[in-house]
Amino acid sequence: MRNFNRDTAQWQELDRDHNVHPFSDPDALGKQGVRIITRAEGSYIWDSEGHKILDGMAGLWCMNVGYGRKELIEAAHEQMKQLPFYNSFFKTSHPPQIELSRLLSEITPKGINHFFFSGSGSEANDTNIRLVRHYWDIMGKPEKQTIISRHNAYHGSTLAATSLGGMEGMHNMGGKGSSLLPGFEHIGQPFWYLEGGDMTPEAFGLKRAQELEEKILKIGADKVAAFIGEPIQGAGGVIVPPSTYWPEIQRICKKYNILLIADEVICGFGRTGNWFGSDTFGIKPDFITMAKGMSSGYIPISAVGIRDEIFEVLNSGGEINHGYTYSGHPVACAVAIANINYIKDHNLVEKVRTESGPYLHAGLQNLMENHPIVGEIRGRGMMAGIQLVKDRATRTTFSGDEDAGTICRDYCFKNDLIMRAVGQSMIISPPLTISKSEMDELFDKAKICLDATAKDLRLM
């Protein structure tokens, strides 16, 4: 153990004095005191009070192979000794970056064989925006600039990624939408449970996809560069679009000559039971964004994957004036290679599709049967959302003081389970390596927390 031996109260005090946390109210958090996580192994994390906590969120959707894997740790160690850094700007490259792009071309959807590396999902999406506009400029259509996204989409937190995403709270920070970049438009999300009303999911999926066509016609197809979407919305609440949605989006993009970007930052690397969510939903993207599970969060790395036909155009367009110091960082590439090999060697993608994913969803469905406040279980593979509702028959959600999500999340904390609350949904996204007995523990703990929440809301 390194020289980090303070007690919890000291950590909390120092944290309050010096640490500004992402997506947190600093004053409220300082008063409450943060939880200090000190170590992890497999599917569990430990806090400074010695609690062993089941990590139902895989860190932040990223720990696909679980914690403590020596293959990834040793890959980083070896690469640091051999070549800890070199850039890929000066007509140079290095073996880990080359090997990683080769491996990615094997596992990404057919036709995606070119990769541009960065350090985070946000930077990769910034890269998408720049490359998409560069593409249309080379094609002689520089007015094709606007990128269409969806309300409640998450594409990252840089200024461009925030503008691209559809998170209202983020848009309003710094002055009610006025601080955003121009050139981004949003359409409705395919969230049937809360927004579908009396329509069937299929009719609603079609309707939400056709909002893209309406938007394109309103702006003018000659001004629209691309559409971006997560195959399954993650941070928005694990929202699985109805089966009619993606085929219609695909048709509209093709009809109006609009590029399609699949943001695979969460869905990629096995989470939905295929290497990429595009495979699960039959999407044929021109660009894909990957990060998180790419290195299972052991080290920051991300990439943009580019379709062959698109790259051919970029290849003919002169210099690409874009890049980051850490584009293709050798240590990060070495860890990503070890991560992909770990997923392959342990057959994790197939296991998610045929064993662990079905087990997770069967267990959650079982939990839902007759539970008064669970309205639906959504998701695919190792990704699930539990929709909390006040009235199952009418799909009426909680409102005002009845913040079921926060109440349930607090019970999860007390019961040593990490589940995240997104509005009135509880989110589960465990390591792909989670065992059946660990999932049983997750179901038992989730039931305790749901029961306690229902009792607090006097619905049980």
Ligand SMILES: *Cc1c(COP(=O)(O)O)cnc(C)c1O
């Ligand atoms: C997390 C996430 C991002 C942003 O990734 P960062 O590494 O946090 O910048 C982008 N898109 C999706 C779908 C994400 O879930």
